[in-house]
Amino acid sequence: MAGSKFAYVKKFELPDTLLPSTFMVLRLDGHSFHRFSDQHGFVKPNDLRALQLMDHAAKSLMEEYKDIGLAFGESDEYSFLLRKSTALYNRRQAKIVSTLTSLFTSSYVFHWPKYFPDVPLQYPPSFDGRIVLYPSQREVRDYFAWRQADTHINNLYNTAFWALVQQGGQTTTEAHAILRGTVSKDKHEILFSNFEINYDKIDPRYRKGSVFVRVETTPEEPPNELSTNTDAASARPIVSEESRRKEEKKKKKVATQIELLHCDIIRDEFWDKYAHLMRD
Ligand code: GTP
Ligand code: MG
Numbered sequence: 001m002a003g004s005k006f007a008y009v010k011k012f013e014l015p016d017t018l019l020p021s022t023f024m025v026l027r028l029d030g031h032s033f034h035r036f037s038d039q040h041g042f043v044k045p046n047d048l049r050a051l052q053l054m055d056h057a058a059k060s061l062m063e064e065y066k067d068i069g070l071a072f073g074e075s076d077e078y079s080f081l082l083r084k085s086t087a088l089y090n091r092r093q094a095k096i097v098s099t100l101t102s103l104f105t106s107s108y109v110f111h112w113p114k115y116f117p118d119v120p121l122q123y124p125p126s127f128d129g130r131i132v133l134y135p136s137q138r139e140v141r142d143y144f145a146w147r148q149a150d151t152h153i154n155n156l157y158n159t160a161f162w163a164l165v166q167q168g169g170q171t172t173t174e175a176h177a178i179l180r181g182t183v184s185k186d187k188h189e190i191l192f193s194n195f196e197i198n199y200d201k202i203d204p205r206y207r208k209g210s211v212f213v214r215v216e217t218t219p220e221e222p223p224n225e226l227s228t229n230t231d232a233a234s235a236r237p238i239v240s241e242e243s244r245r246k247e248e249k250k251k252k253k254v255a256t257q258i259e260l261l262h263c264d265i266i267r268d269e270f271w272d273k274y275a276h277l278m279r280d
Contacts, residue, residue: 016093022133023084023140023278026097028104030076031126037076039122044166045158046206053115054078055210055260057107061100062212062258069277072144072265074151074209076127078104081140085280093131101129137278145266151209156199159206160187163195204262211261213274216254 003010018024030036042050051073058078062068067086072079080100082088089095105127112121134140157179164175179187191197199207264270271278 018091018093019133021084022135024082025132025134025143026080026100026129028078028101028127028129031128033076036125040119045162049115053108053111056111057104058212059258060107061104062214064103069214071212072147072209079147083280097129097131101127141271148209148265155206156184156187160190163191163197167195208262208264211263211265213259213261214256215259217257
């Protein structure tokens with residue numbers, strides 16, 4: 001059927017299909033969360049409620065999109081790894097980025113009152129989103145290592161900084177000056193000798209960030225629901241073709257569950273244990 005004379009404008013929409021057989025990493029980041037966290041009284045350096053809300057929104061996304069096998073979150077950001085062979089929205093970039101970012105954001109807002117029952121939202125938060133494609137497992141591993149190393153650097157700095165201010169009575173300017181030029185070992189020492197804080201004993205949630213992995217569950221043997229008739233002559237059950245097909249389909253669907261961890265994802269141990277995350 002011929003379209004209207006205006007339909008030619010559709011031709012200006014360009015395809016944005018992402019390269020096939022490459023890993024997709026979607027990263028979302030809170031827009032101006034420096035301001036957002038201030039306005040909503042987030043605890044410094046880490047607000048457990050805010051981090052748990054981020055985790056909740058991330059889990060919602062993984063529940064909806066089964067092609068996400070792994071997610072890593074810290075502060076106001078979350079990264080999601082999609083299967084190399086995903087055919088999600090025919091790999092159309094704008095469709096994937098906009099829909100997933102939108103669901104994450106609406107989930108964040110939807111679940112806000114559960115985590116901040118006494119803090120009404122002052123204004124609607126937003127998140128930016130981008131997809132980066134990685135050709136091989138090496139880059140994917142290094143990507144996640146990069147994000148977790150960032151968590152470590154930021155959290156160690158922020159823990160030392162806010163200890164100096166909140167417990168040590170320094171001004172923020174003084175705390176900045178004290179930490180300027182220090183290396184990791186110095187910050188551990190400042191925390192331990194001044195505040196008896198053993199950084200390595202701090203909750204791994206803050207030191208390692210949040211890791212969601214999708215793992216296969218071994219389902220219990222399902223009860224035989226096939227509709228059977230008995231052929232009296234042969235005493236063999238007659239299974240309808242349709243029931244057989246349904247059963248086959250059910251068997252192919254692997255049940256999965258999503259687990260939340262706060263573990264190291266830089267060393268081999270994690271990737272050896274969850275080797276399936278890199279498979280098609
Ligand atoms: P853009 O992402 O560029 O829009 O800026 P941004 O202000 O969101 O900064 P960025 O994403 O680099 O950093 C996140 C900011 O969120 C941090 O600098 C903090 O100010 C704030 N933030 C995130 N998590 C927490 C938290 O648990 N507690 C507090 N107090 N602030 C947090
Ligand atoms: Mg941000």
